[in-house]
Amino acid sequence: MMAQYRRIKGELPRDALLLFRLGDFYEMFFEDAKVGAEVCHLALTRRQQVPMCGIPYHAAGGYIARLLRAGYKVAICDQMEDARPGHLVKREVTQILSPGTHFDERLLQAERNNYLAAVCQCDGRFGVAVVDLTTASFRTTELSTESELTAELERLGPAEIIVPSEAASLQTLLRPLHRFITGHEDWVFAPETAVHTVRDHFKVATLDGFGLRGRSAAVGAAGAVLHYLSQHLRRDVAHLTTISYYQTSAFLMLDATTLRHLEVLEPLHRDAPKAATLHGACNRTRTPMGARRLRDWLSQPLADVHAIRRRQDVVAAWVQNAPLLEQFREQLEDIRDLERTLSRLSTGSGNARDLLALRLALLRLPALSDVLRQLRDVQSCAAEPMLLPDEPAEQVGSDSLLDELSGQITELPEVADLIGRAIVEDPPLALKEGGLIRDGFHAQLDELRQAMRGGKDWIAQLQQREIERTGIASLKIRFNSVFGYYIEVTKANLDKVPPEYQRKQTIANGERFITPELKQMEAKILGAEERAARLEYELFQEVRGEVLRHLPILQRTADALAQLDVLATFAENARLFQYCRPEVRDEGVLNIRDGRHPMLEQTLVEERFVPNDVFLDGTTRQIALITGPNMAGKSTYLRQVALLVLLAHTGSFVPATEARIDLVDRIFTRIGASDDLARGQSTFMVEMSETANILNNATRRSLIILDEIGRGTSTFDGLSLAWSIVEHLHNVVGAKVLFATHYHELTELAARLPRLANFNVAVREWQDKILFLRKIVEGGTDKSYGIQVARLAGVPKAVIDRAKVILRNLEESELTPEGNVRQPARHRAEREKLQALEPNPQLDLFASG
Ligand SMILES: Nc1ncnc2c1ncn2[C@@H]1O[C@H](COP(=O)(O)OP(=O)(O)OP(=O)(O)O)[C@@H](O)[C@H]1O
Ligand SMILES: [Mg+2]
Known part of the structure; x- marks a missing residue:
């Protein structure tokens, strides 16, 4: 056997652990055993100097899952025939599993793909x-x-x-x-x-x-x-x-940093609630396939006006017909994970329950198609509300996405019917132990079952006959897997046992006997059972084969349903939270009225979310410079604008009362201090390399979100960098920019850069306290209220009071930011210096003339 092991192991990829079936265990040997024992916390034993460790066959799944999670490949070597004494069992590797290719439900997440x-x-x-x-x-x-x-x-x-x-x-x-x-x-x-x-x-x-x-x-x-x-x-x-x-x-390009900063799929903090991500806030899909497709659409928004409008048209139709939306989503529930069901069936890991799940999905298709038909009817009857003045009429509805997706759904009633006739209502998980196939589906199976039932009746009658013949009222005929059928007699009655009974076993309470007659019938019953189970398995495979002849059609149907699930979810969100349909063109305008942050608006409990506007068009207004106190809502506003632009590109409606969101080619973000210690970079280094990426790759059509550039270094270095970055973005890059900063000196830029405007987040001062109004208003500000915020955060009173004294001194220009005594009036002089700075020598690309 070890020779067989070595041969099989030798043919495997070197990085695969071999799980070698030995009776009721999968055994690992040598190095594999050491890894297995460590990862699965199993006992490592030795036989003839060979390290080994075993996992019980029936619990193998859980252990294999652990190995996969730890990143190992696992080769499953099964016995291909029944063991016979003195004979080497034939064994083969049936499959090799790996982290990216397994089907383990324990590891797979319904809402995400395993790629x-x-x-x-x-x-x-x-x-x-x-x-x-x-x-x-x-x-x-x-x-x-x-x-x-x-x-x-x-x-x-x-x-x-x-x-x-x-x-x-x-x-x-x-x-x-x-x-x-x-x-x-x-x-x-x-x-x-x-x-x-x-x-x-x-x-x-x-x-x-x-x-x-x-x-x-x-x-x-x-x-x-x-x-x-x-x-x-x-x-x-x-x-x-x-x-x-x-x-x-x-598609709209979202680089890795932006996906992470905007928390599109994953939260920045691992333990944050699901709703903190855009996917979490939007995901009201009814099927796991829909949830996966939503991830896809959110992380890969479209970059084509026509494609976006095609999705919007479907969403709009549903928003206007809430009862149809509700019906559709209700029916969709039963579709479940059609994609994964189909894949399990076609890779041989599917069972009879998967066939039933498929049937249930197929049975829902007529009703779903019917809802879609009604929706198309109302859509085509309705006047074309979104027709824009400069658009030719035939463009609307001529290739509607709703038509396309409806056409992709194929009903296949014959497949549902076949499964319904073949498979019992509540089949077992196992495929080879019978009990799957309905009576009346197959004549030969019915005959075998008849024989089994007849045999069992015969045994019941035999028990009755023997009780009468021997006079032992407590005599029982029983069955176990070791002896088969036997007659059990209690101790008190042993003297009445007839001579032809053959003793098989003594138990505490009596003895067990067999008779030739009983054994003959047993052979018949067990033979029929075995043949029936084998036949059932064959029939199951036939039905599966027949179903899978339609695999490509079924996959196309699943694909359409996944997309429709997402579109219906967009409509549901629009309905629940009063989202509006953004007008999308390719002219560079960004104009949002009363926009809200899609995640925060759903999670805020104590405050109501305060909506805010934004207007940037690249030609008259390109950069919005936002100052304002700590905690006022600058970062929230910046992300909100980026998220709304992103959402609009997916075809979703957006949380606003009105919006014009034209195409952008990329969204760039530079947000907060995200240390990347794993890659050995300091906070400031990360900040600057992200900034470099933006300055080098942004175009006029990009949207850039900059949250506090330069914070990670000394004040003057940071301010100087921020100043020149803004100038460069204005004069050379030309992208639309939202820039939040605590460098109030930067507000001076508005006077020199024509397409830059100052904004601040309104607060009201009241008895040394601040009230956050959360409203973005035009104009700069020169106060940070950092000390008030520190007090809100619970910094001790003594420290707060001392900070106030220092601040007053600083404001009177007696101290430098480093804490040294400063020449009087130098602060004012610095301001004047900034104002006197030469205009940027670089040519202003957009300046007229
Ligand atoms: N429009 C809004 N409506 C209601 N609450 C808001 C709004 N904007 C922000 N908030 C609340 O204010 C908190 C602070 O907001 P945010 O982090 O955006 O402030 P900030 O101005 O960036 O502060 P800092 O300068 O310290 O970075 C948020 O966590 C949120 O709870
Ligand atoms: Mg902030």
Whole structure:
């Protein structure tokens, strides 16, 4: 057996732990055993110097989950035949599981995809392919820079990434950012080989139909993923029926920093409540597939006016027809996780309950389609309310998304019917122990069951006969898995036992006997049971096979339902929180009336959220400089504007009374002090490299949120940097900018930069206290109220009083910010110096003339 173990282990990828089935256990040996014992907290034993540790077969799932979570690959080696004494059992590795490819419900989160990604570099471009085996989603893209690559990977958050093992620079780039990165054989990433892998998998002669023409980096990554799954991990990938190419330029770019700062998918603080993220605040989807699609849409908003309006049209139709919205969402509940159900069924891990779940979903389709039909009717009857004056009439409704998605739903009543006829109402989880298939579905199965039932009746009669014949009233015929059927007689009655009974076992309370007659019947019953169970399994597989003939159609249906779930959720949010439909064009205007922060407005309990406006158009007003006391609401306002712009690009309505939100190409953020100690960078270094990224990559069409630039260094360095950054953004970059700062000196800039305007957050002073009004108003401010806020926070009174004295001294210009005694009146002089500063030598691109 050890020879067999060594052979099997030798054929495995080196980084896979081998779980070797031995009777009721999976055993690990040698190094694997040491890892297994440590990760799973199991006892490490030794037999003939060989370290080993075992996990019980019936509890294997939980242990395998632990190994996967710790980042290991796990090869499952099963016994392929029943054990016979003196004979080596045939064993085979049936599958290799890995963090990015498993189906373990304990580890999967319903609301997020579990991605495996492949990344490679080819002709100076990065190719990325991502697969979620549990939903059969398979997509690929190409990116041209490292920062685009890391941003896309951050967005996707793959559980596992494979890269060519020779690609050292790629590995250096990705290792600090992702936990599980594996080097895989280089040649499978090569476009020349990969193209064959992909063509063979989809059984097509050319990849042009998938939009992969000339995309060698994307093809390389896609081929590598397929090779890794099917050859390296020996996994079934037949359910990956299609692949799509997407272009990140079709989407609003959100780099990794912005996704994190705006808390689009994950909260900045790990223990923050779900509602603190944009996804959490928006997620009112009714199915897990919808929740996953929402993550996708929020982290990849559209960059095309027409595509955005197509989504908005669906949302608007629902908002105007609340009863239809409610009906649709109610029916949707029963669809559940159709994507994952289908994937389980097609990879062989599905059971009879999955078939029933599929049937339930199919039964809901007519009602769902009916709601969509009614919605289309009202939509086409209604006057076209969103028709803009300069738009040709035929553009509206000519290719409505609602029509497209409705058309994608196929009802398949025959499949629902087949499952309904075949599978019992409440089937067991196990597939090989019978009890799955309904009576009347298959004649031979019915006959076997008849025989089983007849046999059991016969045994009941035999018991009655024997009681009468022997006069032992307590005689029982029982069954257990060791002896089969036997006759049990209590001690008191042993003298009445007839001679032909053969004793089998003595128990405390009596004895157990068998008779040849009983054993004959037992053989018949057990034979029939075994054959019936085997037949049921075959029938289950047949039904599954028949259902899976429709797999691509079912997947398309699931895809449409996932999208509709999100669109209906957008409508539900709009209804619940009075969101408005933003007007979206491509002219650079940003004009929001009474905007609210989508997350904060839902979580605030003590205060009411105070709405605020914003207006920026790039030509007359480009930069809003926001000053104001600590705690006033500057950061909230900045994020709110960015979040509303982001939401508008997803097709969602926005929390405002009225909004015009034109396309932006990227949203950049520089917010707060986010230390990145893991990457060995100081607070200030992180701040400046984020700023550098913005200054180097922003365009006129970008939106930039800057929250307190320069805070991480000395006041004068920080102020000088902030000053010149604002000038550069105004004169060279031209992007729309919201800039919050405590450097009140910066308000001077309004006098020199025509497209910059000052704002502050209103507060009212009252008896040495401050009242936050949360209202953004025009004009600068020169007070920070930091000491009042410190008092609110509970800083001891003695410290507060001393701080006030120091502040007064500072304001009288006796102390420098470092605490030294300052020349009288130097403060005023500094202000005057700033005012006297030469205009920026750089040409103002937008200045007339
Ligand atoms: N518009 C609003 N309506 C109601 N509450 C608000 C509003 N804006 C902000 N707040 C509340 O005020 C708190 C502080 O806001 P925020 O962090 O934006 O202040 P800040 O001006 O950036 O302060 P600091 O200068 O210290 O960074 C928020 O946590 C929120 O609870
Ligand atoms: Mg702030």
